[in-house]
Amino acid sequence: MEGLQNRPCGGRYGDIVEAIGNTPLVELKRLSPKPGVRIYAKLESYNPTGSVKDRVARGLIEDAESRGAIGPGQTILEPTSGNTGISLAMICQRKGYPLKVVMPDNVTAERTQLLTMYGAEIVYSPGAQGSNGAVALALEMAEADASYYMPYQYGNSANPDAHYNGTALEILDELDEVTAFVAGLGTGGTLMGNGRRFKEHDPETTIVAAEPLQGELVQGLRSLDDGFIPPIIDLSLIDRKIFVSNRDAVVWTKKLLEQEGLFLGVSTGAIAAIATRIAGELDEGNVVFVSPDDGWKYLSSGVYTKPIDQLEAEGVLDSASFW
Amino acid sequence: MSNVKIPPVLRPSTGGEREVAADGENVGEVLRALAAAHPATENQLFGEDGALNRYVNVYLNDEDVRVLNGLDTAVKAEDTLVILPAMAGGA
Numbered sequence: 001m002e003g004l005q006n007r008p009c010g011g012r013y014g015d016i017v018e019a020i021g022n023t024p025l026v027e028l029k030r031l032s033p034k035p036g037v038r039i040y041a042k043l044e045s046y047n048p049t050g051s052v053k054d055r056v057a058r059g060l061i062e063d064a065e066s067r068g069a070i071g072p073g074q075t076i077l078e079p080t081s082g083n084t085g086i087s088l089a090m091i092c093q094r095k096g097y098p099l100k101v102v103m104p105d106n107v108t109a110e111r112t113q114l115l116t117m118y119g120a121e122i123v124y125s126p127g128a129q130g131s132n133g134a135v136a137l138a139l140e141m142a143e144a145d146a147s148y149y150m151p152y153q154y155g156n157s158a159n160p161d162a163h164y165n166g167t168a169l170e171i172l173d174e175l176d177e178v179t180a181f182v183a184g185l186g187t188g189g190t191l192m193g194n195g196r197r198f199k200e201h202d203p204e205t206t207i208v209a210a211e212p213l214q215g216e217l218v219q220g221l222r223s224l225d226d227g228f229i230p231p232i233i234d235l236s237l238i239d240r241k242i243f244v245s246n247r248d249a250v251v252w253t254k255k256l257l258e259q260e261g262l263f264l265g266v267s268t269g270a271i272a273a274i275a276t277r278i279a280g281e282l283d284e285g286n287v288v289f290v291s292p293d294d295g296w297k298y299l300s301s302g303v304y305t306k307p308i309d310q311l312e313a314e315g316v317l318d319s320a321s322f323w
Numbered sequence: 324m325s326n327v328k329i330p331p332v333l334r335p336s337t338g339g340e341r342e343v344a345a346d347g348e349n350v351g352e353v354l355r356a357l358a359a360a361h362p363a364t365e366n367q368l369f370g371e372d373g374a375l376n377r378y379v380n381v382y383l384n385d386e387d388v389r390v391l392n393g394l395d396t397a398v399k400a401e402d403t404l405v406i407l408p409a410m411a412g413g414a
Contacts, residue, residue, distance in 0.1 A: 224408050
């Protein structure tokens with residue numbers, strides 16, 4: 001259309017839930033270590049509540065509706081470290097389902113505020129047990145009270161399917177070839193759904209998991225039996241699995257801001273660190289990574305405003321939960 | 324000797340040590356050497372079938388050995404192994 005300078009425009013939608021997805025894919029020219037290798041970030045912060053989890057939450061709820069597993073007024077219960085809860089809260093409010101989220105008590109204040117704004121009820125689990133603690137508590141609550149419906153993003157194929165049928169197709173619509181795909185390993189949904197689609201498109205695509213190296217204070221397990229592997233994860237789909245310390249994640253979060261003008265969440269810093277490393281191992285090709293969210297929800301942690309040494313001295317890197 | 328970093332959950336089994344030096348040509352040998360020096364770690368690291376316990380992740384220079392060659396992954400003397408419990412990620 002004459003006058004429209006950018007393709008595509010944002011689209012027209014019947015309501016905010018329909019507006020989920022179709023996020024921009026942005027090249028990071030300054031971070032690319034070689035001229036023949038392009039690095040692209042899929043900016044999921046452009047979703048309505050600001051994270052990739054809008055896709056997952058919509059998938060989880062629409063899956064339950066289509067199976068007749070939930071009806072009007074049904075209370076939804078879900079463990080989350082924040083973003084899934086916020087996305088579910090918006091969607092449940094729009095659709096009239098009361099929502100209860102179980103979340104570690106050491107997440108930033110912004111996450112609590114957003115959940116409260118959208119009308120969710122919050123149940124806190126011990127922060128030292130990280131997401132494992134939230135999962136365990138939510139499973140206990142669901143077992144004790146059959147009136148809850150728990151979508152359970154860690155074990156529900158609607159989670160990876162939201163990427164298989166959404167994120168990955170959007171990326172392939174823009175790029176003919178994905179040499180390597182990098183995503184954070186949380187529930188495994190982003191890696192599994194995109195990984196499966198990219199491997200079908202080209203079996204040579206390298207699927208890379210960037211994993212958080214939790215600060216020691218967040219590794220408060222009583223024993224290894226408290227360990228947890230999300231049931232949706234199929235390790236055979238993953239070619240590389242690399243951990244990133246909180247320190248490196250913050251360093252790269254600042255680098256994205258300073259060199260590319262991108263104000264993104266701390267997990268994106270970790271994923272960008274690995275994407276750049278993989279790019280350095282290639283001679284040519286496209287490296288694509290998913291940026292789960294932007295920086296607004298983490299401002300109060302000080303990571304964008306304080307120098308890295310100060311954050312380390314204050315113990316922020318060891319005790320905070322950024323994923 | 325390779326350097327093995329011990330997570331908080333396993334430190335009661337290594338007398339509180341955070342890092343332990345252990346010898347071996349591959350990941351399995353290094354972990355067996357660790358278990359020989361600190362027998363309380365053996366049942367936690369290995370299952371009855373001798374495979375790596377399901378909830379133990381071992382990283383060679385920050386890459387998960389499960390997607391490399393598992394316990395057969397070759398180790399050089401200057402390498403660092405990190406043992407971590409499997410933790411749920413989030414959001």
